[in-house]
Amino acid sequence: MQALKGTHDILPEEVYKWDYMEGVIRDVCARYGYKEIRTPIIEATELFQRGIGDTTDVVTKEMYTFTDRGNRSVTLRPENTASAVRAYLEHKMYGDQQVHKMFYIGSMFRYDRPQAGRYREFHQFGLEVLGASSPLADAEVIAMACEIFHKLGLKDLDLHLNSIGDKNCRPAYRKKLIEFFEGKKDQLCDDCRERLYKNPLRILDCKEEGCRRASVGAPEITDYLCDECHRKFEAVKHYLDSLGISYTVDPRLVRGLDYYTNTAFEIQYPPLGAQSAVCGGGRYDGLVEEIGGPSTPGIGFAIGLERLLLALEMQNLIPAPKAQKRVYIAALGEDAVAEGFKIQEELRGLGIVTDMDLQGRSLKGQMKQAGKLASQFTVIIGSNELEKGAAAVKNMDTGTQQDIPFADIAGYIAKEEHNS
Numbered sequence: 350m351q352a353l354k355g356t357h358d359i360l361p362e363e364v365y366k367w368d369y370m371e372g373v374i375r376d377v378c379a380r381y382g383y384k385e386i387r388t389p390i391i392e393a394t395e396l397f398q399r400g401i402g403d404t405t406d407v408v409t410k411e412m413y414t415f416t417d418r419g420n421r422s423v424t425l426r427p428e429n430t431a432s433a434v435r436a437y438l439e440h441k442m443y444g445d446q447q448v449h450k451m452f453y454i455g456s457m458f459r460y461d462r463p464q465a466g467r468y469r470e471f472h473q474f475g476l477e478v479l480g481a482s483s484p485l486a487d488a489e490v491i492a493m494a495c496e497i498f499h500k501l502g503l504k505d506l507d508l509h510l511n512s513i514g515d516k517n518c519r520p521a522y523r524k525k526l527i528e529f530f531e532g533k534k535d536q537l538c539d540d541c542r543e544r545l546y547k548n549p550l551r552i553l554d555c556k557e558e559g560c561r562r563a564s565v566g567a568p569e570i571t572d573y574l575c576d577e578c579h580r581k582f583e584a585v586k587h588y589l590d591s592l593g594i595s596y597t598v599d600p601r602l603v604r605g606l607d608y609y610t611n612t613a614f615e616i617q618y619p620p621l622g623a624q625s626a627v628c629g630g631g632r633y634d635g636l637v638e639e640i641g642g643p644s645t646p647g648i649g650f651a652i653g654l655e656r657l658l659l660a661l662e663m664q665n666l667i668p669a670p671k672a673q674k675r676v677y678i679a680a681l682g683e684d685a686v687a688e689g690f691k692i693q694e695e696l697r698g699l700g701i702v703t704d705m706d707l708q709g710r711s712l713k714g715q716m717k718q719a720g721k722l723a724s725q726f727t728v729i730i731g732s733n734e735l736e737k738g739a740a741a742v743k744n745m746d747t748g749t750q751q752d753i754p755f756a757d758i759a760g761y762i763a764k765e766e767h768n769s
């Protein structure tokens with residue numbers, strides 16, 4: 350049996366890398382005032398159809414959707430924004446008129462063609478701010494994404510920024526785009542020909558060569574923003590400038606999910622190649638309403654943790670795990686093992702990492718194992734020690750050995766460790 354295509358195990362030897370990334374992220378979240386939310390991995394399919402949009406690739410091609418035994422259509426979450434907004438509504442968080450800042454870390458599922466940096470089960474860290482309409486919130490969210498990368502030491506990232514307008518100005522732009530591409534229909538790929546009347550903005554970020562060529566000279570959204578959207582976009586840029594955060598205005602950045610309005614952004618790490626977006630996000634002022642709640646502004650982003658890990662490894666930025674001080678108990682004979690077993694629990698109770706043999710090794714084999722585990726102390730209990738009521742405690746660093754009564758061993762090692 351093998352893991353399903355596009356899914357992967359994170360083995361015990363690798364988990365420290367994830368702990369490290371998540372530790373840095375959680376630390377930054379705490380400083381920016383975000384609280385964690387954990388939503389179910391499975392939701393009603395309709396949530397994503399309405400939230401993400403039923404003409405998007407994610408909804409039409411990539412969702413893991415099935416009918417459960419109660420005949421309901423359910424879907425493994427392809428992203429967490431729609432679920433976070435559902436939870437916000439279900440628990441009437443809007444009732445207190447406050448800004449809610451939430452973050453999440455977890456698995457997402459998209460049925461796409463797996464390749465380096467693209468998986469069917471992948472992990473995101475993401476955050477959502479609900480109830481804040483000020484462009485200051487947009488800038489704060491982008492600054493926070495940059496701070497996470499900064500804390501991790503990651504360099505050579507590109508921040509791409511755009512405004513995709515709102516329901517007032519986007520329709521006119523959409524019309525212009527359709528007019529522009531109608532004359533070039535035969536140059537577009539099958540997907541884009543289908544998108545032309547449903548979701549023409551997506552043609553702009555199609556990676557197909559023909560579509561790229563066809564979109565040269567296409568009208569740019571930034572020329573069609575209404576005064577309000579233009580003003581907001583200028584404000585976001587101004588706040589980013591004030592923090593010295595550099596960005597490229599990219600009028601082709603349209604993002605793949607339908608809920609976005611105004612600010613859209615991506616942070617890319619070009620050496621990752623085709624899957625270079627490590628972070629994507631934007632504002633979604635219509636989403637809460639779309640899902641059935643009161644009109645509420647929202648903004649957020651998500652970082653793909655597999656891609657972040659690839660980037661950190663490319664720049665050699667993951668610190669090696671700290672070697673843990675540990676104790677090994679080498680015991681031979683049933684009574685000695687029973688005595689060692691008790692001492693092991695005492696040591697663990699004092700917070701000291703302790704192991705003993707579970708495979709019936711000889712005393713020599715156990716000593717070897719103690720060395721392999723880089724134990725700082727080895728407690729040796731054989732028949733002689735049982736008679737004396739004291740074990741030989743060997744300091745593996747200095748090679749010195751001392752007899753210590755069974756009852757005092759845990760205390761003795763705790764003191765030695767404390768002093769070392």
Ligand code: HAM
Pocket residue numbers: 427428429430459461466467468469471472473475476477605606626627628629630631632648649650651652653654655656
């Ligand atoms: P997204 O751009 O679809 O946005 O995904 C965000 C990030 O997740 C991407 O930039 C990428 O790093 C990672 N990602 C996406 N798909 C895959 C995949 N198949 N394999 C590996 N990594 C992947 C969202 O999901 C939005 N919910 C972000 C957001 C939050 N917008 C507002 N709030």
